[in-house]
Amino acid sequence: MKAHDVQALKATGIIRQSEREYFVIRLRVPGGNLEADKLARAAELAKKYGRGYCHFTFQQSVEIPGVKREDLDRIKGEIEASGLRLANCGPRVRAVTACQGCKVNPYGVVDAPALAREADEKYFGLQCPAKFKIAYSGCSIACPNPQNNDLGFHGMVEPRLIPELCNGCTLCVQLCRSRAGEALTMDEGTKLPIKERSRCIFCGECIFCCPTRAWVAGRVGHAVYVGGKHGRFPRWGNRVADFVSDEDTFKVIQRSVAWYQQNARKGERFGTAIDRLGLERFKEEALPEFTTTHDWDRTGSRPRGIEYRVLHSWDPEERP
Amino acid sequence: MKVLDLRGTICPINWVKTKLALEEMEPGEPLEVWLDDGEPIRNVPRSAADEGHKVIRVAPEDSFFRVLIQRCGE
Numbered sequence: 001m002k003a004h005d006v007q008a009l010k011a012t013g014i015i016r017q018s019e020r021e022y023f024v025i026r027l028r029v030p031g032g033n034l035e036a037d038k039l040a041r042a043a044e045l046a047k048k049y050g051r052g053y054c055h056f057t058f059q060q061s062v063e064i065p066g067v068k069r070e071d072l073d074r075i076k077g078e079i080e081a082s083g084l085r086l087a088n089c090g091p092r093v094r095a096v097t098a099c100q101g102c103k104v105n106p107y108g109v110v111d112a113p114a115l116a117r118e119a120d121e122k123y124f125g126l127q128c129p130a131k132f133k134i135a136y137s138g139c140s141i142a143c144p145n146p147q148n149n150d151l152g153f154h155g156m157v158e159p160r161l162i163p164e165l166c167n168g169c170t171l172c173v174q175l176c177r178s179r180a181g182e183a184l185t186m187d188e189g190t191k192l193p194i195k196e197r198s199r200c201i202f203c204g205e206c207i208f209c210c211p212t213r214a215w216v217a218g219r220v221g222h223a224v225y226v227g228g229k230h231g232r233f234p235r236w237g238n239r240v241a242d243f244v245s246d247e248d249t250f251k252v253i254q255r256s257v258a259w260y261q262q263n264a265r266k267g268e269r270f271g272t273a274i275d276r277l278g279l280e281r282f283k284e285e286a287l288p289e290f291t292t293t294h295d296w297d298r299t300g301s302r303p304r305g306i307e308y309r310v311l312h313s314w315d316p317e318e319r320p
Numbered sequence: 321m322k323v324l325d326l327r328g329t330i331c332p333i334n335w336v337k338t339k340l341a342l343e344e345m346e347p348g349e350p351l352e353v354w355l356d357d358g359e360p361i362r363n364v365p366r367s368a369a370d371e372g373h374k375v376i377r378v379a380p381e382d383s384f385f386r387v388l389i390q391r392c393g394e
Contacts, residue, residue, distance in 0.1 A: 171365055171378040174385060178357055209362055211369030 001069065013086035014072060017065065024055075025064040025075060028087035030120030031098040031113030031136070032060040041082040049075045059133065060097045061087045088125055091267070093132045093257065096120040101138035102155070108138030109204055109220050110155035115246055123253055129264040129273070133229075134253060140203045140223070145230075147237045147300060150270040151256055152225040153249055156202035156242060158218040159195065165214035166192050172206035172215060180205045182308055199306055202242075202293065222249050224290070225300060226256060226282070227271030235271040238279055239300030241290035252287060259286040323352045327384050331359045335367045338389070342373060347393035350376070354384050361385045 006016050013026035027034075027042060034042075042062050046054050051066035067075055079086060087095050098116035102108030116136045123134070135144040137154035146152020168191035176184040183199035184206065186192075193206075202223075207215040221243035228237030244252060256270070259282060264273035274282050283290075294303035302308070324341050326334040338353050345351060355361045365375045365387055372392035379386045 167374070167376070169365075169375045169378050171361075171375065171387075174378050174380050175361065177380075205362075209366060211365045211375035 007090070009072075010089045011092070013061075013088050014076075015089050019066075021069055022065070023067045023069065023072060025050075025067055025079070026057070026087040026089065027062045027064070027079070028085040028095045028120075028124070029060050029062055030096050030124070031116035032100075033113050033117070034062065035083075038082065038084050041084060045075060045078060045082075059087075059094055061095055091128050091130050093123045093126040093128060093134065095124060096134045096136065097144050097149075098136040099138050099143045101136075105138055107141060107204065107208055108155060109157040109217065110136075110138055110222060110246065112136040112138040112144070112153075112155070115153075115249060119250060119253055122250060123257060126257055126261075128257065128260055130267050130269045132257065132260065132270060136222075136249075140201065146223075146228070147225045148228040148230045148234065149225070149237065150227065150229065150260075151253060152228055152237055153222040153244070153252075154225075155220070156223050157204040157207065157220045158202055158243075159200070159204065159206050159215045160218035161193065161195070162214050162216060163190075163192055165212050167212055167214075168192065169211060171209050171211060175205050175209050178310065181302065182310065198294070198303060201302060219243055221245055223300070224249075224252055224287075227269075227274040227279075229269055229271050235269075235275075236299060237271070238274070239292060239296045240279075240283055241287060242293040244290060248290075252290070255286045321350050321352055323354070325354045326360065326364075327354050327356055329360075331363050334360050335364050338364055338368060339371070342368070342371075342389065342391045345391045347391055349391050351389045351391065353387050353389060354381075355387055356384055361387075365389070 015024045017024055046064045049067045049071045050064040055063040096116040096119045098112035101112035133149040134151045135146045135149040137144045137146050139155045142154045146154050170186055173184045173186055173193050180203050181199045181201040183196050184193045187194050207217055224241040224244055225237030226240050229235045260270050297304045341351055355364055368389050369375055374390040376388040376390055
């Protein structure tokens with residue numbers, strides 16, 4: 001098989017293995033959700049054409065390894081007929097990943113898999129200078145690693161107190177202190193929690209824990225990280241926008257990909273291009289109307305210049 | 321006052337034990353539970369409130385929380 005044929009196949013999610021007569025078939029599973037019937041179909045195909053097992057990739061794709069070259073046309077036909085879709089590989093926008101989001105996880109504040117699916121329909125496969133990965137997380141716990149994707153989002157929520165419902169139990173204050181922004185204190189006069197906005201990290205811990213549901217969700221949106229990657233030389237994404245609406249996350253993707261296509265060199269990852277040309281230039285050219293709630297630290301996880309009792313950060317350079 | 325030391329007891333066993341203790345009590349009676357940080361302190365007070373009990377006060381100790389719960393009346 002000629003090299004350019006192998007490259008063409010790779011672009012469609014059919015990737016040559018180290019055992020060179022065999023191919024791995026990568027199936028597209030945007031947001032990590034796959035209908036049970038299709039999953040069963042993938043399992044059948046793995047038994048019929050592969051080695052009887054599937055591999056779940058870090059990009060949430062389901063792969064069927066060990067397919068012989070002469071079976072490729074047949075398995076492609078069966079994949080198309082079953083409603084499964086092939087994913088991709090190489091320098092282009094990859095299948096968009098997500099956690100289970102707010103419909104499943106009580107901490108979630110946004111519907112991450114639904115957004116991932118929509119973003120995938122819009123942007124999957126766009127040609128780029130190198131690979132381009134996008135992840136949506138339902139909350140700031142950030143399980144899908146938005147900070148280590150070329151473009152990453154995590155849900156964030158502004159807590160609002162309904163004073164009449166609060167009985168002053170202090171649970172929110174304790175939890176904000178031990179696991180969030182240390183933003184809440186008890187007002188000894190009113191017996192109500194007071195929020196210091198400059199410390200709030202919009203994680204929603206207070207809303208989730210409140211036994212009387214006195215804390216409710218105000219503004220909800222997405223934090224945006226750009227230029228993250230893992231790999232041999234990992235890069236932590238820069239937090240460039242906060243409280244971005246569901247609809248505007250698509251605008252962020254579209255503009256970021258366009259900027260990347262225009263400005264990066266062949267083979268250069270998004271974050272590397274940002275480092276070479278400057279984060280400020282990227283923000284001005286691609287996302288001029290977006291802002292952040294705080295001047296975030298290097299990790300994007302807490303506001304800069306605030307002293308914390310508990311060391312939340314792993315980054316010694318950011319510790320007070 | 322009845323005190324339930326649930327340090328080292330994982331979810332959801334800690335909530336099951338809290339629930340059983342509350343069921344044996346009179347309406348309005350207080351119960352103090354000791355809960356570890358992490359999932360226990362996040363989940364048990366919320367579960368108690370969901371069943372109509374009242375979480376009166378949460379006091380932090382060095383390595384755990386003391387949570388005062390009042391059994392619901394009915």
